[in-house]
Each structure stands twice: as C-alpha cells, then as structure tokens.
Amino acid sequence: MDAPRTPEDALRFFQALNPSGIKLGLERVKDALAALGHPERDYPALHVAGTNGKGSTCAFVARALEAAGHRVGLYTSPHLVRVNERIRVSGEDIPDDVFGQRILEVLERYPSALSDPMTYFEFGTVVALWHFSRERVDVAVLETGLGGRLDATTAANPVVTCVTPVSFDHMEYLGHTLSEIAWEKAGIFKFGVPVVLAQQEPEAEESLLRRAEQLAVPVKMERRDFGIDQEYNGKISYRGYGWGLEDLKISLRGPYQLQNAAVALACLAALRDRGVKVTPEAAREGLATARWPGRLEEVAQSPVIVVDGAHNPAGVAVLLEALDSLYAGRPLHLVFGVVADKDRGPMMQALFPLAASVHLTPLDTPRSLAPERYLAEARVLCPRVVAHASLEEALAGARADAVGRPDGVVLATGSLFLVGAVKRWVDRSLGATRQQQ
Incomplete structure (x- = not known):
C-alpha cells in the first residue's frame, strides 16, 4: 500500500480501514506505540471499561477536569456523526487537518501499518494517544472499545482504572457468563493501580474483586465506599470516598445517570489521590455541565x-x-x-x-x-x-x-x-x- 502524502489522503486511508473489523490483541498497538516513543507515558490517564455507562462517566470526569483548569484529552467510541468525535482535547473534536497530519506522523514513524494494517479501532487508538502527547494534555480519559484485557486502549498507562456496570454484550468475544465477561473487563487492571467499581451483579463483582486481589489493586466500590442519594425533596448528594457534596445538579437525563455521576466523582477522588488537582467546585461543575450526545x-x-x-x-x-x-x-x-x-x-x-x-x-x-x-x-x-x-x-x-x-x-x-x-x-x-x- 502506498503511503498517503497529504492530510486529506491520510484521512481517506484511515476511513478505508474496516470500521467493523475486530482483532483482539495488543501486539500491533504496543509495537506502534514503541515506534512512536511511547506517547501514552507522557500524561496520567483514567481508563474506563464496563458494558453500560462508560461514555457518560467519561464525560462527567473530563468536564470536571476541564473545570479544574486541566488540558484534557478524551478518547471514546463509537462516534455518532463524525469520527472526529472520538478524539477530543479541551472539549473540542480533533479538526480534519490536524487529524490527517497526526495520521501522517504515525505512518512515518510506524510504516508497518501500511504493510500490515491495524484495525480501524487499533489505528484510531494509536492516533489518539499520539495526538494527546503532541497536544501536551495534562490528563487523558480513555474509554475501552469492546472489552478490556485485549482491547487496544489497554496498551495505555493509566494511574486510575474504572469498571462501570458489567452485563451481557459481545458474548462471542468476551464469554457467555457474567463472570467471564467481568474477567475480560478486569483486564484493564494494572498492578497496584487503584480501581473504582460501580455496583455490580454478584457474579461480576466476584470476578472483578478476584482479579484485583491478584494484582494488589486498591478497590473503591459503589455502595460500600461511596454513593449518590436522591432525597425525598429532589436534592442529590454524594457521600463517601473523597468528597461530601450536597445539592448537586446533574446535566445528563435519566435516573441511571446518578450511578454514573457517583462513579465519576469517585474516579475524580482517585485521580486527586494520584496527584491530579481537582477541587470540589470543579467536580460539582463537571456534573452540572457535562454533555454526552445520544443518551436520552x-x-x-x-x-x-x-x-x-x-x-x-x-x-x-x-x-x-x-x-x-x-x-x-x-x-x-x-x-x-x-x-x-x-x-x-x-x-x-x-x-x-x-x-x-x-x-x-x-x-x-x-x-x-x-x-x-x-x-x-x-x-x-x-x-x-x-x-x-x-x-x-x-x-x-x-x-x-x-x-x-x-x-x-x-x-x-x-x-x-x-x-x-x-x-x-x-x-x-x-x-x-x-x-x-
């Protein structure tokens, strides 16, 4: 395959990769990141897995970090209208010209992507991690794609990980029981790196905690260590790990967003414990002003x-x-x-x-x-x-x-x-x- 020469050609090269292609494994992504000089090590990251609620949780966290004054990289999938939505810095989608330029830079440093193409998701992940490094973000928020253990984003270098509620999805790749699926999601855990867990079904919780124990991972669990309550008068409060916040406003609609907001606040507390500055005021603003299209x-x-x-x-x-x-x-x-x-x-x-x-x-x-x-x-x-x-x-x-x-x-x-x-x-x-x- 001939190498693209312009940013426009580079975008066409990327779009020609199969958006539905799935190849589980980290070898190609790790090789590419090594060739790029390990850009994923240039900033602390939160890595979020789970079945439902990942995107909303990431949106709450990213907005709070922005409110705290940080330059934030946000990587999510899939996109709804334009692929640029997947890669954001300080709330803005990556522009077409910059996107194309980043693809050219990756291909120049890792030409093997031309002879042995990565999947759409793998290549997009590498471009995102490279872009965040070039943009000198202070912190990144990364959402897994399909699973965890063999997901391309797991080549990143997080300081905090998180698992939102695990349920049945992608069973042909992740397993046919909640225990098996949760074990795959727990593949994002890194030795000694703290994890925040949303409330889980007992079968999923057992798998997640077992993996955490094997890796000496400190765990903060919803309902045990933190939670959000909606009182009879409609007021919302968070109590537990990291914060005590009253009369919260949550921008995203639906009762289930209370859980996503609770998990996001716990993630922010964990990031703060790992040296990322976040104030209560910024956390409050993140919940009140986050936007996440396509959910109610x-x-x-x-x-x-x-x-x-x-x-x-x-x-x-x-x-x-x-x-x-x-x-x-x-x-x-x-x-x-x-x-x-x-x-x-x-x-x-x-x-x-x-x-x-x-x-x-x-x-x-x-x-x-x-x-x-x-x-x-x-x-x-x-x-x-x-x-x-x-x-x-x-x-x-x-x-x-x-x-x-x-x-x-x-x-x-x-x-x-x-x-x-x-x-x-x-x-x-x-x-x-x-x-x-």
Missing part, C-alpha cells in the same frame, strides 16, 4: 424525537426506567434498528409491548439485521409494526403516528449506528427546514 437526547420537537444508544438488554432496562420518569403516559412511537450480533429478543420484549407503534429500520453498517428478518417476532409483541426499507421511511412513519396522537413521542433506539443516523437526518432535514423559515 431530544433532537427535535413537534413531535418530540428522542434518541438513545441502548443496544443491549441492560441498556434497555435503564432506558425504560428513564422513559417512565420523563415521558410517563405519552404514546411512544418506536424507531428500532439492531445489528445482527446483538441479543435483540430481550430488548424487543421489554420495549415493543409499551409502544403504540414500532417502525423497523435497516442500519448503515454491514452488520445490520434486515427488518424483514425479525418482523414476525416484532408483530407478536406490538399490534402495529411496520418494516421499512430506509431510515427516512421509518422516521416519516413514526412522526406521522406521533402527530396523530396527542403528546406522541418518537424514540429511536437499539443501536448507536441508528442514533448517529437519526442525528444526521435531523441536521440535514429539519435543519434545512429551519433555515428556510
């Missing part, structure tokens, strides 16, 4: 369109709890799309009976499950189900149904691919309408 996000009105990235049974369970608190009694018109390797049955069984109508859509990914493949399943669960040939048709159908019922709400969920596609559609279609008005 209202993207349009008249009718209301809500997008949520729930893509596994545990994610749907917390989504339902949030819907009950935010949209109780309002007719729900569901736009649903799913990738073929997800456990769709429990998601459908939880969501579809609650919907006034369901509109099935394909996704813009080779992993998409065609609506016709599960249309019969869906019709057992909801009396009005329509399979559409495109997202545009599905949204048109759901919006028409919602307009026809008082206070109807359109909810798009089932995959982050779907969330990104809906946000692009809103920007393109409704944005153009607003400009004409």
Whole structure:
C-alpha cells in the first residue's frame, strides 16, 4: 500500500480501514506505540471499561477536569456523526487537518501499518494517544472499545482504572457468563493501580474483586465506599470516598445517570489521590455541565424525537426506567434498528409491548439485521409494526403516528449506528427546514 502524502489522503486511508473489523490483541498497538516513543507515558490517564455507562462517566470526569483548569484529552467510541468525535482535547473534536497530519506522523514513524494494517479501532487508538502527547494534555480519559484485557486502549498507562456496570454484550468475544465477561473487563487492571467499581451483579463483582486481589489493586466500590442519594425533596448528594457534596445538579437525563455521576466523582477522588488537582467546585461543575450526545437526547420537537444508544438488554432496562420518569403516559412511537450480533429478543420484549407503534429500520453498517428478518417476532409483541426499507421511511412513519396522537413521542433506539443516523437526518432535514423559515 502506498503511503498517503497529504492530510486529506491520510484521512481517506484511515476511513478505508474496516470500521467493523475486530482483532483482539495488543501486539500491533504496543509495537506502534514503541515506534512512536511511547506517547501514552507522557500524561496520567483514567481508563474506563464496563458494558453500560462508560461514555457518560467519561464525560462527567473530563468536564470536571476541564473545570479544574486541566488540558484534557478524551478518547471514546463509537462516534455518532463524525469520527472526529472520538478524539477530543479541551472539549473540542480533533479538526480534519490536524487529524490527517497526526495520521501522517504515525505512518512515518510506524510504516508497518501500511504493510500490515491495524484495525480501524487499533489505528484510531494509536492516533489518539499520539495526538494527546503532541497536544501536551495534562490528563487523558480513555474509554475501552469492546472489552478490556485485549482491547487496544489497554496498551495505555493509566494511574486510575474504572469498571462501570458489567452485563451481557459481545458474548462471542468476551464469554457467555457474567463472570467471564467481568474477567475480560478486569483486564484493564494494572498492578497496584487503584480501581473504582460501580455496583455490580454478584457474579461480576466476584470476578472483578478476584482479579484485583491478584494484582494488589486498591478497590473503591459503589455502595460500600461511596454513593449518590436522591432525597425525598429532589436534592442529590454524594457521600463517601473523597468528597461530601450536597445539592448537586446533574446535566445528563435519566435516573441511571446518578450511578454514573457517583462513579465519576469517585474516579475524580482517585485521580486527586494520584496527584491530579481537582477541587470540589470543579467536580460539582463537571456534573452540572457535562454533555454526552445520544443518551436520552431530544433532537427535535413537534413531535418530540428522542434518541438513545441502548443496544443491549441492560441498556434497555435503564432506558425504560428513564422513559417512565420523563415521558410517563405519552404514546411512544418506536424507531428500532439492531445489528445482527446483538441479543435483540430481550430488548424487543421489554420495549415493543409499551409502544403504540414500532417502525423497523435497516442500519448503515454491514452488520445490520434486515427488518424483514425479525418482523414476525416484532408483530407478536406490538399490534402495529411496520418494516421499512430506509431510515427516512421509518422516521416519516413514526412522526406521522406521533402527530396523530396527542403528546406522541418518537424514540429511536437499539443501536448507536441508528442514533448517529437519526442525528444526521435531523441536521440535514429539519435543519434545512429551519433555515428556510
């Protein structure tokens, strides 16, 4: 493969890598980082694994660190609209020209990436860690991709690690029991490096604590060492490890964000113990001002369109709890799309009976499950189900149904691919309408 010569060529090279490709293992990433002079060692990092809540937890932590005056690198995945979202410094996506330049710099120092290409996620991780070094960030917040033990981000050098709630997802790679999946997530643990654990199912907790003991890892656990409480008058307080904070405001919607906020505050306390300056005021501001698109996000009105990235049974369970608190009694018109390797049955069984109508859509990914493949399943669960040939048709159908019922709400969920596609559609279609008005 010829080496790209311009930043534009470099971006095309990266986009040509298979976004759905998965190759577990750290050898390629470690070789690349060694060739780059180990940029991951230039800044302290928080490394976050888990099944659900990773992104929101990272968003809370990164925003608090920014409020404390730090230059913060944030690496998350997947992106919703543009790949640039995955790599952020001080709250800003990496610009196209800088992104392309960083790719050129990596390829110049590690030309093996041309003859033996890394996966999309591996290469993006290396570029992110290199970019954070070049940008001289004070601290980085890194979200794992698929698992932990063999995830590309595990080649990083964290001073604190964290595991959010573990549940069933990616079983073909991580195992078919919670114990096995949690053991893979615990692969981010480093000898003696403290870990913050969200409250877990007993089977997952046992695996995580067993691995922590083997590596002499100090552990802070939700409910045992810290937690957030919502009092009868609506006030929210955090008590336990590191802080005592009253009357907190949390910017992200949904009752489950209380847990993510608690875990984030514990992570900030652990970072402070490791020499990263964070004040109570900055921690408070981080919770109050963090933004994390695609999680219970209202993207349009008249009718209301809500997008949520729930893509596994545990994610749907917390989504339902949030819907009950935010949209109780309002007719729900569901736009649903799913990738073929997800456990769709429990998601459908939880969501579809609650919907006034369901509109099935394909996704813009080779992993998409065609609506016709599960249309019969869906019709057992909801009396009005329509399979559409495109997202545009599905949204048109759901919006028409919602307009026809008082206070109807359109909810798009089932995959982050779907969330990104809906946000692009809103920007393109409704944005153009607003400009004409």
